[in-house]
Amino acid sequence: MSRVDNLKKIIKRLTGALLAFLALLIVIFIIHCINVGRYNSEWRIITSDSSSTQILVDVHPRGGVTDSWVKTNTGLGTSLNAKIYEMVVTNNSHYYVDDWQIRFNVTDKCYLNNGWCGTFEIHQFDRAGTETSQTLDLRNFDNRDIYLFNYLAGQDLLIPLDYGDYFIYHPDTSPASGEVPIKGSEDMSGSSVCGIIMYSLTGEVNLLDYELSYKLHRGLWDGTTGRFLIISFTLLALSFIILGTIFLVSVRFESRIISQNKLLADAFRICCAMPDSRDYYSKGHSERVANIARLIAEKMGMDKSDCEIVYNAALFHNVGMVTVNEQILRKKGKLTREEYAEVKKHTIRGAELLKDIENIPHAEEAALYHHERYDGTGYPFGKKEDEIPLIGRIVAVADAYDAMNNDRPYRSKFSRDQIREEFIKNRGTQFDPAIVTAFLDVMGERNL
Ligand SMILES: [Fe+2]
Incomplete structure (x- = not known):
């Protein structure tokens, strides 16, 4: 067997081994995709009673002089105190927070007035326990479309809430708002800041009974398995390129040898035909x-x-x-x-x-x-x-x-x-x- 034949045999064996490894990598990749998909679609929860070092929630009243005021013409026969509450969600995890929402459970009588930039999914319960819910963009609404119980005090919408009611803030998903996604720690940690305007008799609304739900986004090539796959696929591709090149060179070399051998065989035949002729x-x-x-x-x-x-x-x-x-x-x-x-x-x-x-x-x-x-x-x-x-x-x-x-x-x-x-x-x-x-x-x- 010629050296070229030996080389082709080795290339064939190596190609078989590489294909087997490729098949194994594809299986690992599929399992990895399923795991990443599951990881990314899972809703994770943080409540005001639990704490997390990775995702932080901070809800507090803003302290500026223009951040609270008194509303007199409320149409309720009493004046109300208004206050802006700031809600900050900070992401210290390695991955992006791909989606999130926060639910506030109401503990005292209050009135939801406005917020930015997302939408409010509001749930009211009457004395008989019947629930009414509606999702509203409080910056842009037509009060004729609102079927929640509400007051209109001038230009201000007041949605009354009492113990047992709750509302969920859904962030604005447009890229310009910056509310979603929230960058992870590998990208300098991001945070999302939203504001809510609440009215009440005292001016103090308890917004500390909350529940944050969020999804993390892990990239396919993140983590140990992701890095292993990307290195393996790269090495595999390089191996195929090198083997392919060696194969092509050996085929060209072999065809040259074959043509030279034919030439030699012809020359031999001519030499041997001379004495016979x-x-x-x-x-x-x-x-x-x-x-x-x-x-x-x-x-x-x-x-x-x-x-x-x-x-x-x-x-x-x-x-x-x-x-x-x-x-x-x-x-x-x-x-x-x-x-x-x-x-x-x-x-x-x-x-x-x-x-x-x-x-x-x-x-x-x-x-x-x-x-x-x-x-x-x-x-x-x-x-x-x-x-x-x-x-x-x-x-x-x-x-x-x-x-x-x-x-x-x-x-x-x-x-x-x-x-x-x-x-x-x-x-x-x-x-x-x-x-x-x-x-x-x-x-x-x-x-x-
Ligand atoms: Fe002879």
Whole structure:
């Protein structure tokens, strides 16, 4: 397996792991969204009896000289004292107060007159306990639309309230009012200030029985889980970008290698076709021998890269033939002793041509030793058994098979059975027995 294949395999595994992590993050994100949604929609309550360090409520009468006055023409047969009360809601929590409202329970007889900037949801109960309620913007009303019990003292609206009645202040939600939302402590703590004008006989109205309801807004990326998610998603995105880039580069590199290999293969074929082309009976011989040699190597259990080395080396086994006189190669009759000696030189001359070619391993040996015989009676050196390099012994078998399997000027090609018989007969004399065994298996399996 090539380095590019290994890299692609690693990228595939890493992508699988990252996708699994992404799926896990998505599940965590969904659960986190549900939790944040629940947190943000929950109404929290502070009453005048409970205290909170995070959300503070302060209701008090304003102390300026213009903040209280006496109203004489009330239409009630008595004058009333008016006073402005200030209500401050301060947010010291980490999150925004996204929505809020405050309920005041009335404890003494009084009259609600006005306020800013929101609306008042007022609940009156008559002596029979029947409730009447209405939500009003006291700065902007038409008294014909008011069905709460009320007085109109000049321009002033007086809504009488007594023990048991209550009103709820809803803040103005327009951004300009600044009443909602109220910033949290991370943004310098915000507060909302509202005013209420109350009338009473004494000028003192008890507004200290209240109940503040509020919602906090927690952002999706706030808190430990939010920060974990944003860091994880960012790292994941970076990992995908890096892996994608490496994959694209490896694909481009691989396509370049493939095209270079094709170019090399073409060049090899041309080189090997040259010696074969000089003799009509040898056309395609080198490539056929190389294919058979590779099948033998595979059968012998060599790994893929070694099988390719055997194939490429075998392609060049007869390259020395280019130096042999063409008249000898094309001669129909029997060769003279001198002519045969000339042909035999193709082994040494081929090795000479290949000796400096480092990138085709064992090609020199394939050229030099493919006519040696296992019993030491071959040429050019008469080497025997393991003295003959393995590539020489493999190519010898493949070369002999191709010779027997093709017509010659002086004979027809051998039958399949004749070829088998020849190999069995010459096992241990001309050929390495182990290689013959491997080749006969190949013949059987591939129906050669
Ligand atoms: Fe040869």
